[in-house]
Amino acid sequence: MEAFLNQLPIGLSIGAVLLLIALGLTFTFGQMGVINMAHGEFIMAGAYTAYLLQDLTGRMAVIVALPVAFLVAGLMGLILERAAIRHFYGRPLDTLLLTWGVSLVLQQLARDLFGAPNVQVQAPTWLQGGIASLPYNRLFIFGLAVATVIGIWAYMNRTGAGRRMQAVMQNRQLAAVSGINTARVDQRTFFIGSGLAGVAGVALTLIGPVGPALGTYYIVDAFLVVVAGGLGQLRGAVIAAAGLGLLNSYAEFWSDASLAKVIVFAAIIAFLQFRPQGLFVLRSRALT
Amino acid sequence: MNLTRLKGPGLFAAVAVLALVVAPLVLEPFRLGLLAKYLCFAIVALGIGLAWGQGGMLVLGQGVFFGLGGYAMGMHLKLVDAQGDLPDFMIWSGVEQLPALWKPFANPVFALAMVVLGPMLIAAVLGLLVFRQRVRGAYFAILTQALAAAFVILLVGRQGLTGGTNGLTNFFDLFGQDLAADSTQRGLYFVVAIVTGLLYLGARQLVGSRFGRLLVAIRDGEDRVRFLGYDPARVKTVVFAISAGMAGLAGALFVPVVGIISPALLGVVPSLELVVAVAVGGRFALAGAILGAVVMGYAKTSFSEQFADGWLYLQGELFILVMTLAPKGILGLAASARDALARRPRRPTAPKPPPTDDASGRRVMEEVG
């Protein structure tokens, strides 16, 4: 029973990780229809940022790296958007393949720059230990996820740029004719979406390996969260991440890790039978 | 996209001669075996070309169907080799009795039927489920990708049943022929080449028919097709199942050619690589899919023989370049080059790449009324 109860916070903390890795995608995918397979490598970039900052800041690297990684990954995203993706709007499946190519190059680049073996990022000492079954570093990630969601919410609802972003997401043409510079909004969205990947990467150094393959471990899960949550939907992403986290944690608790993954996949297929567009849908009259 | 049709049967005959006469004479057995392997991938690519290039369904999980076909074949070969005993890997996995799932595969007819029907059935069920709910475009692509990931985990986790990560390997006998013999391998090459050719002709017949037109129409305007009284879900399911069947057949041919089937061949990355190959060859023409698979297969072999580390760079870069500069792939480039050489206004043989999925919805109807 105790173990069973313990799974609840564990499930939520898994959900927090899923949310962090998927949040950026929700917006780049939701607003621009870009399926960014290089998102995983932006996460990796965030993790390596923390690794590099260690030389300067020691064990505080994880904290200092949060804003820095946001900028680094965000800039990488911006460059990608400017250099390639903007030519691809309206061809989302092509962006998938394009960004996959980018992700291969970035992986190899990381291997050349940092070496193939994993590197270590030391966690701050005050993150050692925990309450009951929940380590402090999990709580930290949980808090970070909550803070990020609040930040995004505030950005989208309390700033002009955020409102423009929502407008473009809901109706690109209408937004464009209302005088919104959609290209600029796209850039900004891509910057933020990629930056969030960087933040997630920093958080992941606390619990997982930091190496060139880092991104590949998370990308499929991230997309599943987006699919289940609905495009561009903050609340959808939050609920989907929490739901999948809990499902994952209990499925693994009762069976094993392999089966849990299969169960989660089956659940998503079943779920899409009821809600083919994910939890929350932006209503639109668009038709193919 | 009519590039091949323009050149017509002549080109096809030339390629056939090259594949069936020249290649076996010129290539040493090892290289011929590699070519057979590329052609197995080409069959999968053909299915991808049909589903993606013609039908707009980006299938990122063809490895699953390749695997289903491959394992069906592998299970049969293992049972034949075991001669009534348990297959070797079951012994070291601690399985004491042949699992019920394996028993029917001792029958060659059943095994061969399952090679094609198994993948088609699974694709049909999955297709009906998702297409009826109008899951498409990126959603569909991601789901197929997740399917590949889940399938690999399932295969690996059921070691006693599937051989786990090792997969099935160490086959000796193919319908009474010694698999290690060069003559068997040569015969297999001919089988693979002929099957590839036949499937290509079949696929072309399909694409040229009304059904093919309907498929293109669904790719470019699925909802519009609905208002013509067709159910796109059915059409897409049929095509998805056909492409799955092709992948299954390719998997079954791959097993005796290469001598192994394992989860490493079926996951997210190998499935994506095949899509890449189709894009490189030219996704809007079936010939492009085959060409792409052979070219990329060859490139992978020769470049990784030369410089292993660079292969990822090259593959990634190649892909970025193809997507940004030559979305119609090698065939598209060939067509442009031919037109440029001919110095005449381009004929509308290769129209601009159509929107491949629901993005095209954006340009359509907004309510004004």
Add this chain to the structure above:
Amino acid sequence: MRKTAWCSVVAVAALAATLTACGGEAPANKDAAAASGGDGDIKVGILHSLSGTMAISEVTVRDAELLAIEEINAAGGVLGKKLVPVVEDGASDWPTFAEKATKLIRQDKVATTFGGWTSASRKAMLPVFERSKALLWYPVQYEGLESSPYIFYTGATTNQQIIPGLDYLKEQGKKKIFLVGSDYVFPRTANKIIKAYAAANDMEILGEEYTPLGHTEYSTLTNKVLQAKPDAVFNTLNGDSNVAFFKQLNSAGVTAEKMPVLSVSVAEEEVKGIGVDNIAGHPVAWNYYQTTENAANEKFVAAFKAKYGADKVTSDPMEAGYNAVYLWAEAVKKAGSVEVEAVRKAAGGIALDRPEGLVTIDGESQHMYKTARIGVIQPDGLIKEVWNSGEPIKPDPYLKGYPWASGLATG
């Protein structure tokens, strides 16, 4: 229209540029191929994953093998001939291993091949070597239950690593064990042996959990382990999963004092990536450590660092790969020929002082006599030996010498 044509030209040019650039990067092999033109050379194949997930581990083994070849050549080669390595990439993909093995044997006509890491890659190559009657030297500890006449196994089999590990835990009074492994052949087979051992030795297995390769979410598993309250964990996780597992275990407050985690796939190479903080104090089971004390090892470590960098570490599989080249060369010298059957016949009984101590080839099983060593990970990232088997253990891949294991290998 014109724009498309222009784009095509750019694309072709860019591709060509890439290919040329790449061509320039690839001299090693071409030189090798050119050099092998002379009659005075012996070509040997080296087949490891240089790309993909396994590259992290296998590249270092390749480096060790190349070092051995270099040293042997510097000492005059074998039978007066120079060894020329032909390096191929298995790309972490088992069928590719089979394909490249075929290429090495049939096209390059190598005298022998050193290669493989995962069991899956070995199983994929096995039919190729058996049917071509060519030799493979496989340098990694594995799950046993195999003895191919065309493979020499220079890593440990189960009775030289798993069973000594269990003996050690038993000696330490750890009776309740939890099994954690990646979901593939080695961990599953190892755990079967462990369960049989436990049944015969009054130990209790509290749980057995597998996670997919590349899995990084270990909080649920940690919870399961903590609830079971074992005395020790026997860890057969592979690769990056170890990083996530140890990080998450450590942050859940598990220490080596309270609950030691004995790993059989964590060597010096991996410690850095896991983070010494997270793993220091936990035991591992191997046959060799960088700190193993003898003259041969001092020479090996120094040579390796000199060639590849002072920050490099040496580990068990690297040492086993390094040994493989020497053992093969010795067998060739004894046979007076590189011919496969002659080398096989000559190999039995060859004994060499290697960095891990005395290594003797068992002619019957083609495995090695090896000394088992348990080490504890130190705060500096190296591993200190705390226990050893005293003398080299005779390899017993089918565990025929262990009555309790009689049910395992029959079938």
Add this chain to the structure above:
Amino acid sequence: MSPIIEIRGLSVVFDGFRAIDGIDLTVEEGELRFLIGPNGAGKTTLVDVITGLTRPTTGEVVFDGRSLAGLREHSIVRLGVGRTFQTSVVFEELTVLENLDLAASFRRPLWSLTRRRRGISEAVADALETTGLRELADRPAGVLSHGQRQWLEIGMLLTQSPKLLLLDEPVAGMSKDERERTGELLTSVADDHTVIVIEHDMEFLRRYASQVTVLHEGKVLIEGSVDQVRDDPRVQEVYLGRKRGDAVSTGS
């Protein structure tokens, strides 16, 4: 004459917005009915509901004596309801002929479509004739002008011999000549089909309409002949007056 389509108590609510608010509408067989109304009146939504694209919140649509509730789009088409779209959607990669042929083949079983097309069926030939696109039969539809696309769409419908045609703003964005051609096409089609036309263009309305239904804010405002409707003060107010009002309100 019997009603071909009856709409009873129909409402559609989008996230709290009542796009259609209790519409009752009956169209007799053989009729040519125009639906007009200012922006946001719910005209296209109404067509969407009839054709299954949008599900009604309440009420139902009975076509040819059969409720359409719960039917998918293609099933409704198979019952004999055809529609065009404001922005015409023809298949650009296919030729004009292939577009028409595809529409004409919709009742064939799927497997029979895998045979190659041989020749041109009668229905397709007729449609080519009626729409005047015979010259362009082998050109990809992508090269057609806007007007030609609309005609092609109507032609595609004709090959399916629907019992009811729904045309959504067929002349929007057309040149004067194109409107003329479309008008003629419409007249000839209306001879032997029941047609509902959504239209904005008053000039076009005056020339070709007989029965008109005016929608306003999701409700039926008035139904009658063109003259009746034109002279109705309420229509003038909502239709013309509101436009003036809009200008005022945006100015404030």
